[in-house]
Amino acid sequence: MNLLSLNDVTMQFGGVVAVNNLSLTVKKGEIVSLIGPNGAGKSTVFNVITGVYAPTNGVVSFDGEKMIENYPKGKMKRLYAGENREKYTKIMLKRPDEITKLGIARTFQNIRLFRSMTVFENVLTAMHVRRTSNVFSAVFRINHKEEAGMREKSAALLKSIGLEQLQNMPASSLSYGKQRQLEIVRALATGPKLLLLDEPAAGMNPQESEELAEFILKIRSRYELTILLIEHHMDMVMGISDKIYVVDFGKLLASGTPEEIQQNQAVIDAYLGGAEDG
Amino acid sequence: SAEKTEKTVKIGVFEPASGDNGAGGKQETLGILYANSQTKTVEIDGEPYRVELETVDNESATDKAPTAAQNLLSRGVSVVLGSYGSGVSIAAADIFARGGVPAIGISCTNPQVTAGNETYFRICFLDPFQGTVLANFARDYLKAEKAYCLSKLGDDYSGGLVNYFVDAFQKAGGEVVSEAFQEGNSDFTSYITKAKNEGADIFYAPVSTEAAALLVDQASSQGLTVPILAGDTWDSNVILNASKGKNVQIYVTTFYQEGANPEFDAGVKAWMQSDPRHIKNNGGDVGLAAMTAMGYDAYYVALEAMKKADSVNPGDILIALGTVEYEGVSGSIAFDENGDAIRDRAYVKTADTESGSWKFVAEQTVR
Amino acid sequence: MSKKNNFILSGLLIAALLIGIYVLEQILPPTEMVFVVLQKGAIYALVAVSMNLLNGFTGLFSLGQAGFMLIGAYTYAIFTIPEVLKPSVYLYFGGGAIHFTLPVLAAIVLAGLAAAFFAYLIGLPVLRLKSDYLAIATLGFAEIIRAVFQWDALGPVTNGSNLLRKFQTYDSTLFPFVVSGACIAVIVLFIRSTYGRALCAIRDDETAAEAMGIHLARHKRLAFCISSFFAGISGALLAMFQMTVQASAFKAAMTYEILLIVVIGGIGSVTGSCLSAFLFVAANEWWLRFLDTEQYIGSFQIPLLRPGFRRVVFSVLVMLVVLFFQKGIMGRKEFSISRFAGRLKHISYKNKEVKP
Amino acid sequence: MKGVTQNLPYLFAGISVGGQYALIAIGYTMVYGILRLINFAHGDVFMASGLMMVYAASVLPVWIAMPLVAAATVVLGFLIEKAAYRPLRSAPRMSVMISAIGVSYLLQNVALYATGGLNQTYPAIPWVSDTISVFGVVTKRVTVITPVLTALLTAGLMLLIHRTKNGIAMRAVSKDFETAQLMGIKINSVISAAFVIGSFLAAVGSMLYFSNYNGIVPTSGAMPGLKAFVAAVFGGIGSIPGAVIGGFVIGICENIMKGLGWTVFSDAFTFALLIAVLTIKPTGLFGEKLAEKV
Amino acid sequence: MGDLLTIENLTVSYGGIEAVKNVSLSVPEGEIVTLVGANGAGKSTVLKSAAGLVKPKSGCIFFKGQNIAAKPPHEIVKQGIALVPEGRRVFANLTVKENLKIGAYLRKDDLKESMQHIYSLFPRLKERRWQLSGTLSGGEQQMLALGRALMSRPELIMMDEPSLGLAPLIVKDIFDIIKEIRNEGITVLLIEQNANLALSCADTAYVLETGRLVKKGTGKALLRDESVKEAYLGKARQQKRSNKNGT
């Protein structure tokens, strides 16, 4: 069953068409990778899925429901004059926080931790979205059971990636690689069904990215996650992906299993280059 | 060592030394200081008490006044003098009342200073009186038909004066336009333009001297030809300096007419000359402001009350104060049941812009 | 377990403080400056903490605090002036338009609610703005509110630009202490709750906070309203303290003063704000007053001392504190008894255990 | 015709005071553009410049006093930056702002102490403060000079910033001190330059302003400072043309409000206008867009 | 040729934590020197102290024989050092072109030629030269950061993970560029997580472990070192590499 599907998504910034009529689907439980040259529009796809940008056109559905839907507005609207006009100008957009609540969590390509908080608090804060208590009960500690549960879970999550030693350090004092790991844990803490990872292995050496790959596999099975991954480390992508989409200039260039992609000449020319890394 | 055993009584001086009314507050304080330099002791119950002045700066602000007042109380003053500017007096009135310390207002003319307050007295006339005097003067003497009135927003002094002026002026058959400017405003050209456009015959602006200096300058450069009228605050050398050599006509009401008591005039001038700081506080010269004379009188009224009470206890002084009668340099002083001075006379002066001095115009009472 | 101890310890400390004040009131004459400092300090502590909630914890740079205090102060004053005294207060407005009074506590709560209500209205357009733009917009709103309250047309309610007075006040220093203490306690509980953490997240990174499922607009508005609610209450207390209120006093300068307290105490530190509120008031109103009077040793006049010197010295002190305690007195830390005790223990046992 | 001459003074006053706001606003905008600091002390530098003129002109001829005062104001601005802001380069942004508020207090209080809180009369600058008649409206010559001078100074400044690498350097510094240093930019000099230019314009503004409104008290800088700051925000903080346009718009609007008799709301209207503009354009008229991609 | 940069007994601490402990290394003129180490080993810290961004607790840093340890960054840059900082740090509010211009802030000569050179290295940047660099994609920003450093025509260029976030094809280009730079006579100090590539092009390599220098050797030698392989190269790679080397 498709957990996530993008239909004809276009994202335009002024003259730049970052994503061009892209469609893709992610099945429940899969690890799907999105690869492509720099500036191909991968991160933009994430931003559209998570509601940071409203797409210029297209539909995003999650878990069988339309989550984001947009059709051309303004000048473009005239093209659709006629009986269907109403239909085509309909906008249905969810805010990023609503989308997170629905069960999509992400990491950022440029690390965005809560820098003044400790590692532990970073994770704890991400659990806020699953709270059941209102302000009143939170202020007057009527919800102390829930709070204790949140703390326990956070500690467990940190332990699972091996950050428990650092949990009382300010997040900003971690080295680059550790910060990336923390971002993943924080995303997990929102209790997602779908996890979007934007270059999680950037800044890690091959050994470390292998460990990260194992970690990703581990959390997938433990939390029954579906994962959409952007990554330039081909070892990792080829090693753990069930399916790969390749985009170039915002358009879909190819899709398929790792093996198929590795053999695809167009992909090799545009992205992978000579044999060495493939 | 004889000095050490000497008993003292403290008089609080509650005056602004900064802010909008700093200049006036300083002139009033000068009068008190001069009186203190003349009479340093007071005999109470057969014993001489040295009078100590405790000063505090109320910063011309109604939000700073309560703590300043509280500060005076904490220093154990027996009676308080001040303040220049009605707003701060009103704001501090309840603090003094709660402390049970009597206060003698010197030039705070707004009725609310003493209304409903058992411990506040004052030796000056009130706004209803002053406003009416000016209205009558404008109608009778200047034959004005239409008056433009300007007050400062949130300022009890100018607001009150305009209010009573408007009442009296309208009652006397005149027409009024009134506006208020905001704190911190230095651009009066638009108000002057408005007065001109409305065809007013007089420009009534009983505002603080700070604003007045700007107003006078701009009135002259905008070519405002009608007379400018104001209350007791304008009886100050700030106005004289601002108007000197300018093309403006200024009329003010005042409590004291220089020359009414030549001995006092000469004494205070000599005293000021003895210390450059006094001259600076007086605005750079020895021109005598009514406030100074009033401050002088207030000090003696306080001493009278102490003598009469034969005590330095604030409560006793309070009881005695109501019955004090005193012949001061600014006239005879006695209090009515409200604690207000019984006065029925004001002087109107005009600024001589050539020589930079005041010229007596008329003595005015209420019809 | 240690948390519980901490709780009990704090409780004891507060109780001791209140008893201390009570004893002080019994033995000292009520005109002592120490009471002024305690009262005004408590009131400023509350408004400083409420501002810290916005600026320090939520990262919303708001300069509207004086405006909300004004609303609180006026609301309280208007509804507690005894009926018989209204004619003398509303002298130019025929005794005013409101002809009933509320009990003191109800009026205080109403003061908070009124401020919060205005905050809600203002929040809708303004909270979308970022950093300094938000600051200037909130400052602007405070100025607009001040102008509205001075408007003659509202005179029957607000007494125009004239003073409001004769309303009910308190007579014990304990009153502002207890009220503002209780309010600060609620703010602290709020900050330490999961909502408080969400606000900190917004401060650190809005985009990331939103991606973690935090509804930005709602949380910001929540912080804004709560902060204003308590600013309103502190406004009511300030009115009681001053015994008069006038809109013209609630200027931007007042907001700056509060901001100064917040930053000197440490942005993001509640105890820092409280501490610096008392220090600020004490230095400004009490300790430095002597600098304003010319003083003599024998016949020698101590140089420099004359009116205005206090404020020069005070501003120099402020500058020194800012320059030498760049992160404020407390930084982002809180004073806590357990840590204090822990530090003592640390010295004796040298144990180095880190607890989550 | 009568209606025109009657209402022209409002417009004149607006344009003139608007120009003066503009000159002060540039100082705010330049400092903000680099340090992201609302330099609350700027209005007080403007006031201090006025006071220095009062004292200088009491011993020197005005024509000699003017350049001296301008130089002294520049030095003051430079020293303030060095003493109060430079030590806080790595401190939280809020601390720097408090330092600015502290400097503002200090300047006001020193002025209060020096003058004893008494109103000081600004010296008349010959020719500039003469009364003239334009279109039948009597006013001071400074009213006419201000907009012209403002336009000239702004044009010069724009050339300076856009024709040299310094303009880019300033914007780079504003984004990231560390990386700017890595480019070889001496951030201290760039920042000092902003303060020097800002203070110079404040000095010019103060000469024009106080020629028009010739009384100075310690708080004289507060209101023009706040208005100029609003002007800077209105135009989009960081943008020089924005600050200038903002200055004129606010000067004219407040005088129109006064002309309409809404004096109670003349300041409030300024703020209301500002908020209205900000709700439509959250970074002011010409403010730079936030270029942050996630 | 002599050493262009020499670091002697460098110790750096953040607050109480020592991130770099007593590290000594030298960068000979005209060579590529690389630092390898795990996350948090202190590699970036070494570069930052050489660039003057953090002040060492103790130790000396000599550049062309001068101790630059106490100098502010802008003076160090003037001496001829450029740093490609970790995390790109492009000026988001400047356009691509302005970023490149500001990279050449200290140069007085004509920039056209250098600009063309950068544009030819990264055509993508030319395409986007009017775009605000804050809106570039991660990889595009990385190219810009590299281009910006090259614009200053340094004698020593220090790169902190230049290939971070770049597509495999570009990564190869980057290493070609690095070699090309070296051939132009510019010395390179390189941090790279892609240890295989880094070591294979480096003349000298150092290994850092939790702030300490544990190994030094030629790039080729370390590539064959068992402990290095185990810690940094990853299993899959090792196998592949050994296969390749075998043939």
Ligand SMILES: Nc1ncnc2c1ncn2[C@@H]1O[C@H](COP(=O)(O)OP(=O)(O)OP(=O)(O)O)[C@@H](O)[C@H]1O
């Ligand atoms: N807010 C924006 N404004 C203008 N252009 C943008 C914006 N966001 C992205 N772009 C452009 O859209 C294109 C796609 O960017 P995106 O970040 O999605 O690339 P990417 O595939 O993630 O690349 P990389 O692998 O380098 O991270 C880029 O060329 C970028 O310059």
Ligand SMILES: Nc1ncnc2c1ncn2[C@@H]1O[C@H](COP(=O)(O)OP(=O)(O)OP(=O)(O)O)[C@@H](O)[C@H]1O
């Ligand atoms: N600003 C800082 N404050 C406190 N500690 C820091 C700071 N920057 C780095 N550290 C600490 O210093 C150590 C070394 O950090 P550094 O960034 O030099 O590592 P690195 O080798 O570059 O790692 P990475 O490969 O992850 O970039 C780490 O333990 C890190 O936590």
Ligand SMILES: [Mg+2]
């Ligand atoms: Mg990307």
Ligand SMILES: [Mg+2]
């Ligand atoms: Mg690093």
